[in-house]
Amino acid sequence: MADVARIAGVSGQTVSRVVNGHNNVDEGTRSRVLAAMRSIGYRPNNAARALRLGRFGNIGVIMFTLSSFGNMRTLDEIAMAASDANYSITLIPVRRPSQTDVTKAFARLNEQAVDGVIIVIETSLIDTAEVHWPTGLPVVVIDAGADLPHPIVDTDQAEGARLATEHLLELGHETVWHVSGPANSYSANRRRQSWLETLQRHGCPVPPVIDGNWSSDSGYQAGLVLAHRPGVTAVFTANDQMALGLLRALHEQGRRVPGEVSVVGFDDMEESRNFWPPLTTVRQNFEGVGRRSVDMLIHGIRTGQNAGPLRASTSTPENVLVPTHLVFRDSSAAPRPR
Amino acid sequence: MADVARIAGVSGQTVSRVVNGHNNVDEGTRSRVLAAMRSIGYRPNNAARALRLGRFGNIGVIMFTLSSFGNMRTLDEIAMAASDANYSITLIPVRRPSQTDVTKAFARLNEQAVDGVIIVIETSLIDTAEVHWPTGLPVVVIDAGADLPHPIVDTDQAEGARLATEHLLELGHETVWHVSGPANSYSANRRRQSWLETLQRHGCPVPPVIDGNWSSDSGYQAGLVLAHRPGVTAVFTANDQMALGLLRALHEQGRRVPGEVSVVGFDDMEESRNFWPPLTTVRQNFEGVGRRSVDMLIHGIRTGQNAGPLRASTSTPENVLVPTHLVFRDSSAAPRPR
DNA sequence: ACCCGCAATGTTTACGTCAACATTTCGGTC
DNA sequence: GACCGAAATGTTGACGTAAACATTGCGGGT
Numbered sequence: 001m002a003d004v005a006r007i008a009g010v011s012g013q014t015v016s017r018v019v020n021g022h023n024n025v026d027e028g029t030r031s032r033v034l035a036a037m038r039s040i041g042y043r044p045n046n047a048a049r050a051l052r053l054g055r056f057g058n059i060g061v062i063m064f065t066l067s068s069f070g071n072m073r074t075l076d077e078i079a080m081a082a083s084d085a086n087y088s089i090t091l092i093p094v095r096r097p098s099q100t101d102v103t104k105a106f107a108r109l110n111e112q113a114v115d116g117v118i119i120v121i122e123t124s125l126i127d128t129a130e131v132h133w134p135t136g137l138p139v140v141v142i143d144a145g146a147d148l149p150h151p152i153v154d155t156d157q158a159e160g161a162r163l164a165t166e167h168l169l170e171l172g173h174e175t176v177w178h179v180s181g182p183a184n185s186y187s188a189n190r191r192r193q194s195w196l197e198t199l200q201r202h203g204c205p206v207p208p209v210i211d212g213n214w215s216s217d218s219g220y221q222a223g224l225v226l227a228h229r230p231g232v233t234a235v236f237t238a239n240d241q242m243a244l245g246l247l248r249a250l251h252e253q254g255r256r257v258p259g260e261v262s263v264v265g266f267d268d269m270e271e272s273r274n275f276w277p278p279l280t281t282v283r284q285n286f287e288g289v290g291r292r293s294v295d296m297l298i299h300g301i302r303t304g305q306n307a308g309p310l311r312a313s314t315s316t317p318e319n320v321l322v323p324t325h326l327v328f329r330d331s332s333a334a335p336r337p338r
Numbered sequence: 339m340a341d342v343a344r345i346a347g348v349s350g351q352t353v354s355r356v357v358n359g360h361n362n363v364d365e366g367t368r369s370r371v372l373a374a375m376r377s378i379g380y381r382p383n384n385a386a387r388a389l390r391l392g393r394f395g396n397i398g399v400i401m402f403t404l405s406s407f408g409n410m411r412t413l414d415e416i417a418m419a420a421s422d423a424n425y426s427i428t429l430i431p432v433r434r435p436s437q438t439d440v441t442k443a444f445a446r447l448n449e450q451a452v453d454g455v456i457i458v459i460e461t462s463l464i465d466t467a468e469v470h471w472p473t474g475l476p477v478v479v480i481d482a483g484a485d486l487p488h489p490i491v492d493t494d495q496a497e498g499a500r501l502a503t504e505h506l507l508e509l510g511h512e513t514v515w516h517v518s519g520p521a522n523s524y525s526a527n528r529r530r531q532s533w534l535e536t537l538q539r540h541g542c543p544v545p546p547v548i549d550g551n552w553s554s555d556s557g558y559q560a561g562l563v564l565a566h567r568p569g570v571t572a573v574f575t576a577n578d579q580m581a582l583g584l585l586r587a588l589h590e591q592g593r594r595v596p597g598e599v600s601v602v603g604f605d606d607m608e609e610s611r612n613f614w615p616p617l618t619t620v621r622q623n624f625e626g627v628g629r630r631s632v633d634m635l636i637h638g639i640r641t642g643q644n645a646g647p648l649r650a651s652t653s654t655p656e657n658v659l660v661p662t663h664l665v666f667r668d669s670s671a672a673p674r675p676r
Numbered sequence: 677a678c679c680c681g682c683a684a685t686g687t688t689t690a691c692g693t694c695a696a697c698a699t700t701t702c703g704g705t706c
Numbered sequence: 707g708a709c710c711g712a713a714a715t716g717t718t719g720a721c722g723t724a725a726a727c728a729t730t731g732c733g734g735g736t
Contacts, residue, residue, distance in 0.1 A: 001722065011686045016724055026684060041473035046451035047394060048722030050385035051691050056451075058428070066414040076403050079431040088450060089429045090396070093417040112426060113384035113394075113451065135379030216612035245612040274554040274583040276614050339692065349716045354694055364714060386692030389721050 001044070007036035019044055050113060059297060060114035062092045062105050064121050068214055069241060069269045070284065074120055074142060077290025085298055090114055097125050097184065106131045116297045118142060119150075124184045138300030140293045143187050151300070152319040153293040157187050160282035160324035161194035164236045164264045166202075167280070167326055171262060173234035175204040179222040179246060181238040182213045191238045191266060207231075212238065216245035223249020226261075233261055234332075240265035240272045243279055247331070251276075262332040277330035288322040296320070339382070345374035357382055388451060397635060398452035400430045400443050402459050406552055407579060407607045408622065412458060412480060415628025423636055428452055435463055435522060444469045454635045456480060457488075462522045476638030478631045481525050489638070490657040491631040495525050498620040498662035499532035502574045502602045504540075505618070505664055509600060511572035513542040517560040517584060519576040520551045529576045529604060545569075550576065554583035561587020564599075571599055572670075578603035578610045581617055585669070589614075600670040615668035626660040634658070 005012045010029060017025050018033040025033075036042075050056045059082050066072045079089050090112055094105045102125050109117060116138040119126075123144040133139070139150040168176045178195045181188025192209060199206050210225055212218035219242030226232045227250055237243040243265035247257060255261050257277055265272060268283035296318075343350045348367060355363050356371040363371075374380075388394045397420050401409055417427050428450055432443045440463050447455060454476040457464075461482040471477070477488040506514045516533045519526025530547060537544050548563055550556035557580030564570045565588055575581040581603035585595060593599050595615055603610060606621035634656075 012722090013687080013724075014685060016722095017685090020724080024683065024685090029684080043448055043473060043475075045389070045722050046449060047385045047388035048691090049724080050451070051383070051389050051693090051721090052723045052725080054691075056385060058451075065418070066410050072410050075429075076431070079429050080403070080433060083431055083433075083446070088446070089431075091413075091417050091427045091429050093414070093421055093427075095418060095421075108421070108426070110381055111384060113388070113396075135381060137381075216609045220612050241609060244609055248612045248614045248616070251614045271554045271579060271582055271609070274558050274586045276586045276589045278586070350692090351694075351717080352715060355715090358694080362713065362715090367714080383692050386721090387694080389691090389723090390693045390695080392721075 001042070003040055004033065004036045004042050007039065008033045047113075055115050055301075056113040057087055058090055058112075058114050059087050059294070060090045060092055060109050060112050060117045062094060062109060062117065062119045062121055064094050064097060068239075070239070070267055070286070071120060073269075073284075073286035074290055077287045078118060078294055079290075080287075081291040081294035085294060087115075087294075087298070094121055097122060099125060099127055099130060102126060103131050106133070109134055116140070116301045118293050118297055119144075122185050123148065124186060138297055140297045140300070142289060142293055143185075145186050151296050153289055153296060154319075154321060155187070155284045155289055156321040156323050157190035158194035159321075160266060160284070161191040161236070162198045163324065163326045164266065164282050165195050165198040167328070168234040168236060168262055168264055168332060169198075169202055169204065171234070171332060173262065174231065175199060175207060176234045176236050177207045177210065177226060177232055179210045179212045179219060179226075179235060179237040179242050181242075183211070185214075188214075188238050195236060212242045214239055214241060216241045216248075218242055219245025220249045222246055224253070226250075227253035227255050234264075235261060236264045236266075238266055240267045240269045240275075240279060240281055243272075243281070243331075244275055247275060247277075247279075258331055258333045264326075264332050268327050272327075273329060275331070277333070280329045280332040281327055282324050283327045284324055285322050292320050292322065339380070341378055342371065342374045342380050345377065346371045385451075393639075394451040394453050395425055396428055396450075396452050397425050397632070398428045398430055398447050398450050398455045400432060400447060400455065400457045400459055402432050402435060406577075408577070408605055408624070409458060411607075411622075411624035412628055415625045416456060416632055417628075418625075419629040419632035423632060425453075425632075425636070432459055435460060437463060437465055437468065440464060441469050444471065448472055454478070454639045456631050456635055457482075460523050461486065462524060476635055478635045478638070480627060480631055481523075483524050489634050491627055491634060492657075492659060493525070493622045493627055494659040494661050495528035496532035497659075498604060498622070499529040499574070500536045501662065501664045502604065502620050503533050503536040505666070506572040506574060506600055506602055506670060507536075507540055507542065509572070509670060511600065512569065513537060513545060514572045514574050515545045515548065515564060515570055517548045517550045517557060517564075517573060517575040517580050519580075521549070523552075526552075526576050533574055550580045552577055552579060554579045554586075556580055557583025558587045560584055562591070564588075565591035565593050572602075573599060574602045574604075576604055578605045578607045578613075578617060578619055581610075581619070581669075582613055585613060585615075585617075596669055596671045602664075602670050606665050610665075611667060613669070615671070618667045618670040619665050620662050621665045622662055623660050630658050630660065 001012050001015050004015045018030050082089050092105050094101050118140050120142045141150050141152045144152050165176050180192045210222040223246040250257050265279050265281035268281045272279040272281050339350050339353050342353050356368050420427050430443050432439050456478050458480045479488050479490045481492050482490050503514050518530045548560040561584040588595050603617050603619035606619045610617040610619050
């Protein structure tokens with residue numbers, strides 16, 4: 001900056017004013033400064049700026065590897081929303097859902113230049129005893145149960161699972177089978193529980209849960225189990241990827257979908273409408289989740305929430321549930337006479 | 339830090355030594371300092387550190403929205419590799435593939451606290467005249483043509499397309515149809531060109547290209563076009579998502595796969611093996627691409643490559659092509675007698 | 677002619693950290 | 707007991723920026 005100032009024949013402060021777009025700079029001076037900047041390829045030093053301003057304009061995101069469709073969409077929307085608010089995103093990946101990896105990620109987070117944090121990992125893996133929660137930073141959690149001293153933004157998992165289950169029941173099925181997500185996932189548990197409650201509320205028999213792990217492979221395995229099980233006419237899978245695998249298994253075993261078995265997924269990934277058959281599914285509003293979480297975090301940053309060391313947020317965090325809706329497609333098209 | 343020093347009864351420098359794990363600190367002092375740090379929830383100020391050290395430990399990644407499977411996998415691996423090398427990742431999203439959005443992203447990049455940059459967008463969209471390339475920063479480009487003054491890391495697109503095409507020809511098909519990616523994509527063009535050259539080399543007729551845009555929807559549209567076209571017995575789609583849509587269209591139109599039509603994709607996304615039928619495809623080594631690009635970038639950072647303002651790298655950049663291989667599955671299982 | 681007020685610009689200083697150098701402490705050696 | 711060397715710790719200053727305050731210059735009102 002000093003070089004720029006010298007070349008343009010002004011003080012450093014004036015350069016600073018030009019860089020930051022202050023308007024009380026003479027037009028001639030401004031262009032002289034801009035020319036000087038270009039001539040030496042000046043880049044403002046963000047570290048010095050952050051040091052001076054006391055903020056980084058940066059949000060940290062802790063997230064599992066992006067292999068899951070939902071995580072990816074969420075990250076994408078967070079990045080967009082943050083970018084719109086003039087924040088950048090620092091991604092802190094967690095390789096495996098192990099306690100040590102999560103602990104490591106939090107440690108790394110603590111030495112990052114971030115103004116706030118969005119956490120998108122299964123909170124069941126966060127051993128509060130072991131993990132160093134970032135101190136003095138606002139935090140927003142996505143996809144989590146309650147009882148955290150931080151605001152939570154999440155899809156309304158329970159509503160979605162209910163919509164899926166009731167949709168299948170309304171088609172006339174006796175009951176609905178469920179292929180669940182992994183046991184350590186909050187959203188998987190929430191969907192499973194809501195499916196179960198919905199069946200009970202409608203007085204339907206509750207079949208055993210088939211355990212999956214989000215992957216299409218696990219859906220395929222579940223499909224092999226269910227294909228020849230008597231009475232399996234409707235299956236709700238906890239995400240679309242498992243539905244894909246399930247569909248393959250059913251095709252392979254010669255079961256017609258939706259003729260003999262109706263299938264409903266969860267997520268509405270872009271591909272779902274081109275599954276064979278196109279998949280009825282619960283559409284998550286990823287954009288809504290991403291945007292709301294960034295909004296809440298930035299609000300926390302602005303109001304200095306959680307800014308003091310070790311002081312929990314004073315008021316109960318206001319949590320947000322983002323609604324879902326059912327997208328009806330061929331995989332559950334054939335009504336069954338009751 | 340001053341507070342910690344006061345509480346622990348030491349100087350700030352000693353606190354710094356403890357924080358940075360220097361070993362010439364008395365054990366008792368160290369624990370006293372650590373206790374003081376915990377007691378007030380001290381976080382080192384990364385901005386000040388970066389200012390002092392002259393580096394940020396941070397890599398910027400410019401990338402289109404993550405909706406494409408390949409981008410997501412690449413980002414994931416970049417994040418992992420960077421994390422292993424003790425760098426964090428700042429994600430700069432580009433909403434749409436428009437010149438203005440790209441220009442904006444580069445502008446944003448220029449005010450980021452990054453030591454280097456990895457660019458993962460279609461370089462055809464980078465209007466060199468308009469965009470401000472980051473000055474004085476090492477840059478690595480993924481998925482690009484040549485003639486950039488930066489190292490390039492990429493999947494060997496040509497080899498992959500050749501493998502796919504030759505595989506289909508070896509099955510006895512007269513020729514191979516192609517559903518391509520969008521025209522502004524380097525990798526799409528590379529794959530299309532290699533498909534064409536392979537057909538020519540084998541003396542096969544070259545059918546017209548069906549234009550797609552990576553999305554499964556465009557694959558579906560292509561499938562509707564191809565389903566009843568005479569002579570269509572083998573299709574190579576430029577990615578797996580389009581193959582999914584193509585499969586749906588073929589099923590819908592009553593064409594058997596692989597009985598009547600063989601299909602091969604590109605990417606090998608995790609779901610491909612659970613398509614119906616499971617998809618023969620070209621597996622990209624995303625981990626390799628991510629890791630190599632981060633390696634090269636960090637090397638550039640260490641050696642101060644491109645560090646001077648406006649000075650292009652002196653030597654020709656060493657580009658890297660990461661090999662692919664064909665994953666054989668049912669969608670191209672049925673050999674056709676020649 | 678004088679003064680006021682405002683716009684443009686300059687000067688000073690502090691942000692938090694760590695390298696470099698300076699100082700202290702202490703066990704061991706002759 | 708004087709001295710040495712190494713380990714532990716302290717002191718100083720600089721990194722690049724922008725807020726706060728200071729100064730300059732100039733047009734317009736009286």
